[in-house]
Amino acid sequence: MLVYDTLEQYSVNSPLNKYNAAFKMAVSLLSAVFVLALNNIAVSIYVLVMSVIINIAVGKVNLRDYLRLNGAAFYFIIASAVALAVDISSVEVAERNINLFGFYFYVTDENIYKAIKITLNAEAVINAVYFTSLSTSIWEITDVLRKLKVPESIVFIIDMTYRFIFVLYDTYNGMTISSKSRMGEKNFYSQVRSFGYKASGLFLLSLSKADKYYDSLVSRGYKGGMSFFYEKKPVERNLVLFSALYFVLLLIVFWVGGVIGG
Amino acid sequence: MDNDFLQVNNICFAYGEKNVLENINIKISKGEKIVFMGKNGAGKSTLFLILNGVLKPQKGSVSINGTEVKRNILPQKTGIVFQDSERQIIAPTVYKEVMFGPLNMGMDKEKAHNNTKKAMEDMEVWDFKDKPPHYLSGGERKRVCIADIAAMETDIMIFDEPTSFLDSSGSEKMFNILESFHKKGKTVIVSTHDENFAYKWADRIIVIKNGKVAADEKTADFFKNKKLLEETGINMPDCIKMWSCLKETGFITGDSMPKDTEELIDIIKKERK
Numbered sequence: 001m002l003v004y005d006t007l008e009q010y011s012v013n014s015p016l017n018k019y020n021a022a023f024k025m026a027v028s029l030l031s032a033v034f035v036l037a038l039n040n041i042a043v044s045i046y047v048l049v050m051s052v053i054i055n056i057a058v059g060k061v062n063l064r065d066y067l068r069l070n071g072a073a074f075y076f077i078i079a080s081a082v083a084l085a086v087d088i089s090s091v092e093v094a095e096r097n098i099n100l101f102g103f104y105f106y107v108t109d110e111n112i113y114k115a116i117k118i119t120l121n122a123e124a125v126i127n128a129v130y131f132t133s134l135s136t137s138i139w140e141i142t143d144v145l146r147k148l149k150v151p152e153s154i155v156f157i158i159d160m161t162y163r164f165i166f167v168l169y170d171t172y173n174g175m176t177i178s179s180k181s182r183m184g185e186k187n188f189y190s191q192v193r194s195f196g197y198k199a200s201g202l203f204l205l206s207l208s209k210a211d212k213y214y215d216s217l218v219s220r221g222y223k224g225g226m227s228f229f230y231e232k233k234p235v236e237r238n239l240v241l242f243s244a245l246y247f248v249l250l251l252i253v254f255w256v257g258g259v260i261g262g
Numbered sequence: 263m264d265n266d267f268l269q270v271n272n273i274c275f276a277y278g279e280k281n282v283l284e285n286i287n288i289k290i291s292k293g294e295k296i297v298f299m300g301k302n303g304a305g306k307s308t309l310f311l312i313l314n315g316v317l318k319p320q321k322g323s324v325s326i327n328g329t330e331v332k333r334n335i336l337p338q339k340t341g342i343v344f345q346d347s348e349r350q351i352i353a354p355t356v357y358k359e360v361m362f363g364p365l366n367m368g369m370d371k372e373k374a375h376n377n378t379k380k381a382m383e384d385m386e387v388w389d390f391k392d393k394p395p396h397y398l399s400g401g402e403r404k405r406v407c408i409a410d411i412a413a414m415e416t417d418i419m420i421f422d423e424p425t426s427f428l429d430s431s432g433s434e435k436m437f438n439i440l441e442s443f444h445k446k447g448k449t450v451i452v453s454t455h456d457e458n459f460a461y462k463w464a465d466r467i468i469v470i471k472n473g474k475v476a477a478d479e480k481t482a483d484f485f486k487n488k489k490l491l492e493e494t495g496i497n498m499p500d501c502i503k504m505w506s507c508l509k510e511t512g513f514i515t516g517d518s519m520p521k522d523t524e525e526l527i528d529i530i531k532k533e534r535k
């Protein structure tokens with residue numbers, strides 16, 4: 001099944017779908033803001049763990065699908081974390097290092113700590129955003145953005161990006177299978193060539209897809225705003241209480257983390 | 263004929279917990295024309311990806327000429343043309359796309375280029391060599407995908423639903439392309455939902471149903487067998503339907519089944535002159 005279909009299906013069928021979209025978005029965004037602004041490992045772990053628990057236990061997302069959805073982002077994050085953690089030097093440095101092609105690749109404790117922190121921050125933000133994505137259809141999300149008077153062109157870009165990331169991710173998977181079928185992943189050299197092809201192929205493909213997508217919108221009367229029918233979803237008291245509790249706990253975690261971490 | 267050129271031995275496959283293929287056993291001769299049929303989701307594409315080495319079966323093996331072939335070697339033996347060319351094409355230009363397989367196989371540059379040029383000329387896509395593949399028409403893209411595999415010179419060529427996105431003239435062209443590979447001595451394996459096409463082209467029909475082999479018969483025997491057709495949910499080809507009706511009503515009498523509507527018309531003309 002396509003990753004995009006997975007997301008679309010969950011967002012419609014989720015037990016959390018009945019809650020007010022704007023409220024869910026606010027919780028997701030506020031969590032993300034806390035993670036980024038406080039930049040504290042304890043808070044990131046707290047948000048990450050809570051989001052995963054809520055998405056899986058309450059949102060009833062299948063564990064396998066959840067890992068798959070996280071997989072794509074995870075590779076990017078790990079790749080950038082490795083890039084952050086490893087330094088290169090032309091002279092030998094005292095700490096852990098390996099000598100390759102006449103250069104010393106080394107990692108310091110400080111860099112490792114930095115990389116772990118960034119990985120956790122990024123994972124926490126992504127999983128907090130999944131709380132909304134996996135329970136709210138894109139139409140509701142863009143509707144909220146319009147009510148907030150976000151300019152139509154930006155809403156359009158968000159909508160497109162949202163659709164595209166998953167379509168592209170899925171296409172990338174398809175291309176990898178195709179490449180495997182012609183021995184394109186058999187050794188490092190082939191993999192580098194395949195990756196280059198896939199990257200430029202994806203770019204061209206997304207151009208032509210964007211074209212077609214826009215045509216399809218225009219053909220159905222798109223004039224820069226979309227009109228759909230929404231049912232009103234009130235903000236329930238319990239939801240507010242739970243969310244308040246969640247943020248209070250978050251601040252306590254921050255405070256305790258600060259005390260323990262010195 | 264050497265009946266175990268390509269052998270599928272007791273293959274089982276599951277995506278996660280979902281069983282897709284169960285104990286598949288198939289033997290295919292060299293140069294045979296095989297058509298796989300069966301409903302969407304039956305497991306045809308999955309089996310093809312196993313034959314090509316992309317997917318690893320939980321059980322069973324693939325052997326060629328009596329020896330088991332490792333997964334990393336399979337792509338050199340069995341080329342596969344995917345159903346959806348958008349999911350097969352990966353390179354930014356048509357030429358690079360077709361060169362991709364030969365280079366990965368370790369052919370030297372010159373041989374890879376010659377194979378590529380020949381395959382592209384045969385498929386009539388050489389003129390597009392510097393174009394980005396995604397801007398070609400559906401039929402042109404399909405032919406690029408076929409050139410992809412032809413350039414690798416695999417003995418076995420698999421086509422996953424090659425006619426599914428083509429118009430009728432495209433289908434006819436595809437028929438001729440498949441025929442031309444057969445004439446070159448390739449073992450050609452095709453999946454299709456088109457019973458008329460299958461009947462006209464194939465030596466043998468294999469039906470996959472719920473992940474099992476539900477029928478494996480010589481083409482004429484399969485399409486004559488009403489009970490088997492019903493069991494497997496495959497339609498009788500139009501020309502056989504008409505031919506049996508004409509025979510039952512005594513309009514014609516001969517015993518040789520026509521291969522297509524044209525042949526049926528010839529039979530009628532000859533008998534009813």
Ligand SMILES: Nc1ncnc2c1ncn2[C@@H]1O[C@H](COP(=O)(O)OP(=O)(O)O)[C@@H](O)[C@H]1O
Binds near residue numbers: 282309
């Ligand atoms: N990548 C995949 N992940 C999970 N299930 C899959 C995947 N690809 C195919 N399937 C499932 O495997 C079964 C067989 O699919 P497939 O081999 O494509 O059938 P066919 O080609 O005969 O239509 C289907 O039920 C399909 O949903």
Ligand SMILES: [Mg+2]
Binds near residue numbers: 303308422
């Ligand atoms: Mg298929």
